[in-house]
Amino acid sequence: MLNPAVTKYFIGVTMLWIGLAESSVVRGANVRYVQLYGQQYVYLRDVAAYYGMQYAVKDKEIILFSKYSRLVFTVDKKYCTVNGTKVTLLFPAVKYNWRRCISSMDFLKTVDPILRHWALWKHRLARIMLDPGHGGHDKGASGKRFHEKTITLALARKVANLLIRAGYEVSLTRNSDRFIDLRQRADAARQIKADIFISIHANKADNSSVTGSESFCMTPAGANSTYSRQASGKIFPGNRYDVNNTALAYWIQRSLTAAAQNSDRGLKHARFMVLKEAPCPAALIEVGFLSNPGEEKQLGEEAYQWEIARGIAEGIQRYHYQLKRRE
Ligand SMILES: [Zn+2]
Structure with a gap:
């Protein structure tokens, strides 16, 4: 009973x-x-x-x-x-x-x-804003050889290359080593009327054995983020796209781990500033760990960067395919 x-x-x-x-x-x-x-x-x-x-x-x-x-x-x-x-x-x-x-x-x-x-909300997907994390004096996470800001820019350029070849219109929040604050990144997406926003980051952990990629979407109101014990009932602009955010992050995570053949740390939820303020469906990707010497080495290699970029671009296209399905 x-x-x-x-x-x-x-x-x-x-x-x-x-x-x-x-x-x-x-x-x-x-x-x-x-x-x-x-x-x-x-x-x-x-x-x-x-x-x-x-x-x-x-x-x-x-x-x-x-x-x-x-x-x-x-x-x-x-x-x-x-x-x-x-x-x-x-x-x-x-x-x-x-x-x-x-x-x-x-x-x-x-x-x-x-x-x-x-x-899903069946929206147009023609214009994509890619956001290489950090830049300028903000180096992001650092490994033994590379700073996060350098890896994220190299990856974003490769993702852009692949998406442009696939017929999309692509903009980058930065295309050089310069600092932009977080709010400006979301504003940039709003200004160009981006259909989706993808932020690219690399990770760091105290335990150097941790590896793998994870993809974040905005935490829905009333729930707690994956790494937080506090629920927030507050609704942010990014919460308008809760349903699409999940699908976007899922398809990217799935394609990325398949392409990179790395460990799948999963789809997660966070209230990162760029996700909170995103004017369109958005995801933030942590491609791998600079604190792991092996993964850092891989992330610095051209060939591996192309694999990661291919995974991200394919994930976006698989999300787009879901939007176009009518059967
Ligand atoms: Zn970062």
Whole structure:
């Protein structure tokens, strides 16, 4: 039995909000939700039905699968995998009595934008603003041989080259070693009426064995960022694109780790200034760790930079493909 303090609702409002079920698999699927720990959660069994997927439980893992997709959640963990790519959740998956649940916010803003292209705002994608992190006196992270500002510019130029060849119009927030403050970067995207904004960074950790890439999107209001314990209810300009931000960061992360063949640290959430103020869907990519000697060496190599750039450019094109899908 449900705890009397817990309110249980059946469908209704949730279904309407999800996007009026333009994809045929959704019709007739009831997604029930339940209020737990002050947060609204949905039953994963219902989420599976909603997508026409099978549902299986194996110890702490919950697996949703079909011919096309496989999602793996773990009870009490704040991440899942979507077709093998790691995706951080906004709230941990939970087990309530015998039911396994994820937050409604994760259903609508993390899972649905990746699985269902109809969930996305179908916008034009012609003009891209690339933002090489740091510059000038702001060197960013430093390894033994390279500064982050140098690597990010080299990468952004290569990504631009590939995207221009693919027919996009591309601008860079900086194309030389100069300082620009964070707010100006978002302003630059607004000025050129960019359709998407991609910020490129390299990482640093105290533990020099840490390697791999991760892609950030703006944290939705009411949730905490991946590396923060504080939720913020404040809505920033970048939150207008929550759903598209997730898809953009996911496709970049997926393509980037495939192209670079490095470790997948996943899609994550952060309220970085450039994401908060972004005037369009945006992502911030941490391509790898300058604090790891091996990865630093790779990041300095032309050939590896082209692999990274190819991963980022392909991720953008895969996101674009989702926008163009009409079936
Ligand atoms: Zn940086």
